[in-house]
Amino acid sequence: MPLGPDSTERLARARGDMRMGVPVVVGPLLVLAAETLVPERLAALRALDGQPVLAITARRAETLKARAYDDDIARLRLPADVAPDWVRSVAEPANDLDRPLLGPFESVRSGDADPHRAAIGLAKSARLLPAILALDLDDAVDFAARNGLTRVTEAEATAAQTQGTTLEQVVAARVPLAVSRAGRVHVFRPADGSEEHYAVEIGTPSRKEPVLARLHSACFTGDLMGSLKCDCGAQLQAALAQMGAEGAGVLLYLNQEGRGIGLANKMRAYALQDQGFDTVEANHRLGFEDDERDFRIGSGILREMGFSAVRLMTNNPAKIEMMQANGIDVTERVPLKVGCTAENAHYLATKAAKSGHML
Numbered sequence: 001m002p003l004g005p006d007s008t009e010r011l012a013r014a015r016g017d018m019r020m021g022v023p024v025v026v027g028p029l030l031v032l033a034a035e036t037l038v039p040e041r042l043a044a045l046r047a048l049d050g051q052p053v054l055a056i057t058a059r060r061a062e063t064l065k066a067r068a069y070d071d072d073i074a075r076l077r078l079p080a081d082v083a084p085d086w087v088r089s090v091a092e093p094a095n096d097l098d099r100p101l102l103g104p105f106e107s108v109r110s111g112d113a114d115p116h117r118a119a120i121g122l123a124k125s126a127r128l129l130p131a132i133l134a135l136d137l138d139d140a141v142d143f144a145a146r147n148g149l150t151r152v153t154e155a156e157a158t159a160a161q162t163q164g165t166t167l168e169q170v171v172a173a174r175v176p177l178a179v180s181r182a183g184r185v186h187v188f189r190p191a192d193g194s195e196e197h198y199a200v201e202i203g204t205p206s207r208k209e210p211v212l213a214r215l216h217s218a219c220f221t222g223d224l225m226g227s228l229k230c231d232c233g234a235q236l237q238a239a240l241a242q243m244g245a246e247g248a249g250v251l252l253y254l255n256q257e258g259r260g261i262g263l264a265n266k267m268r269a270y271a272l273q274d275q276g277f278d279t280v281e282a283n284h285r286l287g288f289e290d291d292e293r294d295f296r297i298g299s300g301i302l303r304e305m306g307f308s309a310v311r312l313m314t315n316n317p318a319k320i321e322m323m324q325a326n327g328i329d330v331t332e333r334v335p336l337k338v339g340c341t342a343e344n345a346h347y348l349a350t351k352a353a354k355s356g357h358m359l
């Protein structure tokens with residue numbers, strides 16, 4: 001292996017750079033995340049030859065009443081005189097209702113939008129808002145080298161969205177739990193430098209029979225703070241309690257906060273929910289799909305631990321489908337109906353109506 005970074009490592013760097021507001025080169029494009037744009041970098045971008053565009057998802061474009069000519073994304077020409085906060089307002093819907101006059105937008109029709117799509121995917125995988133400033137470069141390779149910028153190819157950036165599914169166990173150790181003395185916590189680390197995920201094994205479940213299993217997505221507010229806006233904390237405790245009572249089970253704690261959009265974006269969604277949008281509408285206004293989680297991570301961990309069949313504790317049919325599609329047999333669905341509160345009744349009803357949850 002050469003000493004320099006390979007493509008996986010360059011992708012991890014690119015994510016870090018975007019989060020810091022440092023430009024990266026994706027295929028032929030110079031790319032800056034809209035969310036972390038500062039005035040100095042916008043000025044430096046404008047000093048280059050060419051016409052910058054702001055690429056957003058079609059979901060976001062729909063809210064802004066901008067035309068999306070590239071299916072799932074739109075490329076908006078960057079007006080010559082706008083300040084960085086215009087860019088941020090296009091990306092970030094917090095002030096949509098106060099700033100209705102951001103447009104009119106001029107959407108670009110010609111040229112290849114695939115690199116822009118790849119760069120938006122990279123921003124998502126960095127848990128940033130899916131909006132990027134992009135400028136076509138004539139000499140992308142030299143430009144990156146001259147300016148010390150991280151460069152990834154378009155294909156590498158596209159692949160970034162499906163990485164993080166090859167995980168290796170780093171360590172496992174005994175942790176006596178309130179629900180069972182025989183608790184064991186395993187830590188799994190993806191090869192691409194993205195977030196680690198955990199498995200809590202209760203007892204010593206047989207690898208030859210279906211194991212009682214829960215795929216739990218991290219919810220800082222519900223799991224740790226006792227938020228009444230969702231049912232996550234109660235589901236977590238109930239799942240562990242049932243595993244303790246049966247003497248065996250495995251709970252995967254997946255760091256896919258906010259259905260994979262990250263805590264900052266989930267809090268943005270919560271702010272929109274206070275303006276009257278439901279959980280799905282809020283995700284769309286931010287430019288995300290309803291659910292950005294990659295459930296293959298869960299099936300990968302189960303396989304790594306030697307399990308091939310589960311009795312899955314869930315109300316979400318998508319999880320069952322994803323398990324089956326990824327080689328983990330779901331022999332039984334174990335319902336998990338706990339934690340209904342006055343504050344989350346609307347949230348649970350929306351999950352049932354829009355996400356097909358079985359309630």
Ligand SMILES: Nc1nc2c(ncn2[C@@H]2O[C@H](COP(=O)(O)OP(=O)(O)OP(=O)(O)O)[C@@H](O)[C@H]2O)c(=O)[nH]1
Pocket residue numbers: 215216217218219220230231232235256257258259260261266269270279283313314315316319351357
């Ligand atoms: N984007 C977003 N994420 C949310 C919201 N409320 C909860 N979450 C996240 O949703 C995830 C939990 O997903 P749920 O749909 O409740 O449950 P599920 O795991 O898909 O399905 P079950 O197995 O039936 O519980 C956690 O990662 C939470 O952080 C919200 O309003 N917006």
Ligand SMILES: [Zn+2]
Pocket residue numbers: 219221222223230231232233
């Ligand atoms: Zn929650």
